Amino acid sequence: MDTWYATNKLMLYIDGLGKYYYCPLKLNRLVDNKEKQEDYKRIELLSWDNEELKSGKIVKIKKFPAAKKVKLFRVTVSTDRTDFIATNDLSQDFTDIVQQVCKERLQVEEFHL
Numbered sequence: 001m002d003t004w005y006a007t008n009k010l011m012l013y014i015d016g017l018g019k020y021y022y023c024p025l026k027l028n029r030l031v032d033n034k035e036k037q038e039d040y041k042r043i044e045l046l047s048w049d050n051e052e053l054k055s056g057k058i059v060k061i062k063k064f065p066a067a068k069k070v071k072l073f074r075v076t077v078s079t080d081r082t083d084f085i086a087t088n089d090l091s092q093d094f095t096d097i098v099q100q101v102c103k104e105r106l107q108v109e110e111f112h113l
Helices: 008-016 050-055 095-112
Strands: 022-025 030-032 057-061 070-078 081-087
Touching: 022 095, 050 095, 070 095, 081 095
Parallel strands: none
Antiparallel strands: 022 081, 030 057, 057 070, 070 081
């Protein structure tokens, strides 16, 4: 889905159905990746180490239920664009696979233009 549909309500609904979602989040979306040790911060301001760049990081999106976490991936779409992809598939450990999923989504969007 596109960022337009990446609302808390829809993401939690899909999760409640037992389905997986992979959706890009807007850069200003607020997340916590330090287990409440810091304030929520914008996704674009998160720091990423090499391991997190390869396999993602667990975060809590602001206004999600306290125990609900997602895995966030930093995906390079082009030389001038980086997407931040959230999924409820916490077992996903490969940014490369997430990038492939995103390429399929982009091809579908181009088809509908």
